[in-house]
Amino acid sequence: MPPITDSIHRDEYLLSLLVGRDERGMGLLYEQYASLLYPIILRIVRDEAMSQDVLQEMMVRVWHKIHLYEPAKGSLFTWLLHIARHAAIDKTRSRDYLSRQRSRTATMPGYQEPAAAEASETHLAEVIHHLPEHQRLLINMAFFEGFTHEEIAARLDIPLGTIKSRIRSAIQHLRNLL
Amino acid sequence: MKEDLQAYIESGILEMYLQGTLSAAEHAEVDRMARLHPEIQAEIEAIQDALRAFAPLATGPKPPEWSAIREAVMSAPAPESPVVKLAAPAQVLLPRWVWAVAAMLVLSLSANLWLGYRLQRQSDQVASLQNQALYMQAQYQAAFEAPQNLPDPTFVLNGDGFLPAEVTGDQARIMVYWHEDSRRLFLHIHQLPTPPADRQYQLWALINGVMVNAGVFEHNTQMQELRRVDKRAEGFVITLEPRGGVPTPSAESVKARGSLTNA
Numbered sequence: 001m002p003p004i005t006d007s008i009h010r011d012e013y014l015l016s017l018l019v020g021r022d023e024r025g026m027g028l029l030y031e032q033y034a035s036l037l038y039p040i041i042l043r044i045v046r047d048e049a050m051s052q053d054v055l056q057e058m059m060v061r062v063w064h065k066i067h068l069y070e071p072a073k074g075s076l077f078t079w080l081l082h083i084a085r086h087a088a089i090d091k092t093r094s095r096d097y098l099s100r101q102r103s104r105t106a107t108m109p110g111y112q113e114p115a116a117a118e119a120s121e122t123h124l125a126e127v128i129h130h131l132p133e134h135q136r137l138l139i140n141m142a143f144f145e146g147f148t149h150e151e152i153a154a155r156l157d158i159p160l161g162t163i164k165s166r167i168r169s170a171i172q173h174l175r176n177l178l
Numbered sequence: 179m180k181e182d183l184q185a186y187i188e189s190g191i192l193e194m195y196l197q198g199t200l201s202a203a204e205h206a207e208v209d210r211m212a213r214l215h216p217e218i219q220a221e222i223e224a225i226q227d228a229l230r231a232f233a234p235l236a237t238g239p240k241p242p243e244w245s246a247i248r249e250a251v252m253s254a255p256a257p258e259s260p261v262v263k264l265a266a267p268a269q270v271l272l273p274r275w276v277w278a279v280a281a282m283l284v285l286s287l288s289a290n291l292w293l294g295y296r297l298q299r300q301s302d303q304v305a306s307l308q309n310q311a312l313y314m315q316a317q318y319q320a321a322f323e324a325p326q327n328l329p330d331p332t333f334v335l336n337g338d339g340f341l342p343a344e345v346t347g348d349q350a351r352i353m354v355y356w357h358e359d360s361r362r363l364f365l366h367i368h369q370l371p372t373p374p375a376d377r378q379y380q381l382w383a384l385i386n387g388v389m390v391n392a393g394v395f396e397h398n399t400q401m402q403e404l405r406r407v408d409k410r411a412e413g414f415v416i417t418l419e420p421r422g423g424v425p426t427p428s429a430e431s432v433k434a435r436g437s438l439t440n441a
Contacts, residue, residue: 023252030244035233036226038241040198048239056247057257064256074209077226081198081205125235142197143229144236149199150408161388164190164425171193175228 011076018066026063033077035144037084043146044088050097051088058087127177135170142167182376186211186422187221196225201393201405207422278401285364340364345414347434354381354414356407356438363392363404370397373418379433380423383411394423413437 010032017025034055041058042051061083069079091097128136137156141147142163153160194200195208212219343354351368365381373379381392381404392414393404417424417431424431 023248026251027244027248032230034241034244035236036196036229037198038239042239043198051239052242055241056251059247059251060254061257063251074206075212075222077196077222078205078209085198124231128232128235139229139232140236140238142193144233144240145238148406148408159388160385160390161426164194164391167193168188168190171225171228174232175224178228178231 015066015069015071015076018063026059029062029080030059033080036077037080039144039146040081041084041088041146043148044085045091045097047097047100050091050100054084054087054091057091058083061087124178128174130177131170131174135166135173138163138167138170139174182420183215183217185420185424187218189422189425191422192218192222192225195222196229199405201403203396203399203402204393207394211422278399281401281403341410341438343411343414343436343438345416345434345436347416347432350416350434352416352434352436354436354438356411358410361406361408363407365395365402365404367397367400367402373397376421377418378421378423380417380419380427382415382417382427383407384413384415385409385411387412389415389427391423391425394419394421411438 010028014025014028014032017028037058038051038055041054042048045051045054058080062080065083069076131139134156138152141152141155142149147155149163150160152158153163158166191200191204191208195205200208208218208222212222340355340357343356345352345354350370352370353366353368355364355366356362357364363381363383370379378394379397380394382389383392384390385407386409390407390411391405392407395402395404414436415427415432416434417427418433419427419431
């Protein structure tokens with residue numbers, strides 16, 4: 001596999017693999033986008049196991065429908081986001097989902113403190129460790145745990161009106177550290 | 179122009195784009211801006227790269243490894259349901275009112291379904307409405323392709339569960355409707371001056387004295403859904419801002435205001 005230096009070239013390369021029915025393209029696409037799409041699915045489905053099902057189902061659709069993606073109409077991320085949202089919405093209308101909703105109350109995972117053992121395993125972890133704790137929490141909740149801004153404001157007890165700017169500041173700080 | 183782009187980037191909208199929390203119209207607008215301006219595309223990619231670097235260390239639920247689902251994905255038969263193709267806003271041939279009326283058709287159907295369902299199963303009321311609300315979003319685009327036999331859009335918004343607010347200003351009259359159970363927010367433009375090409379209207383919900391961004395909207399789309407507002411607002415304010423919106427409004431940008439009333 002040739003070295004890939006930026007997102008556009010990564011997308012072009014993986015698209016060329018997918019259009020050519022090369023399975024490596026799916027692995028690359030999953031590596032690039034699963035961590036971004038999964039929390040978005042989780043925010044809709046509010047169930048970890050069923051969100052994993054949705055992610056798997058949408059990957060099947062991507063593999064079989066990649067010819068429908070038109071780069072001129074939007075980014076690959078946007079196309080994947082459409083598929084993810086529709087797959088998640090379909091799931092919330094399924095009989096299985098509704099019966100699970102009736103049988104339990106708490107569906108959304110609670111916030112977990114970052115695991116210190118994991119955070120010391122890589123050099124990257126050491127770099128990110130320099131990110132202030134409150135910024136790590138914000139990035140984690142906003143992008144990886146599927147929380148809405150309102151939920152973040154309530155859980156972290158910070159004004160709702162400042163969430164957007166705080167998330168941007170946290171991302172900027174993270175970028176500077178990398 | 180450079181300053182406008184920088185303000186757009188610093189508004190935080192690109193982070194929301196990657197969170198998947200923008201409305202479909204706002205998401206399409208970011209895509210359009212990214213196509214027009216390499217600086218914006220580069221910023222999106224930089225944020226994506228930072229998030230990918232962070233992802234292995236993120237806490238909370240994680241997606242399974244590709245190796246764990248690869249065989250299931252690659253051996254699955256092709257899905258029967260069609261994948262929704264991306265709409266290209268710049269190439270839409272149908273007039274904008276079709277979108278608005280089509281959305282109302284969906285809203286009407288969903289509301290009727292919900293009402294029937296509530297009568298039958300009181301205990302499932304909340305879950306049912308949430309699911310219908312999500313389904314409405316999916317059907318919004320589907321209805322775009324079948325705009326025939328459309329009902330009066332105000333029929334549903336004046337119905338059960340919607341709290342209206344009349345937002346008025348100089349040559350401006352907009353009805354904002356907040357659905358108390360689903361927390362969804364719609365607006366119906368009766369009158370609103372055409373803004374300059376580089377400006378866009380933005381709606382704010384006033385909640386406990388804080389102006390909460392409810393999203394930007396187009397002045398020439400009569401009926402639109404904006405961002406979900408999780409708490410009952412004391413009122414709503416419309417400002418005129420640079421395209422893409424701003425994180426906090428200023429007093430001089432206010433064009434209309436109004437209070438939420440009990441239905």
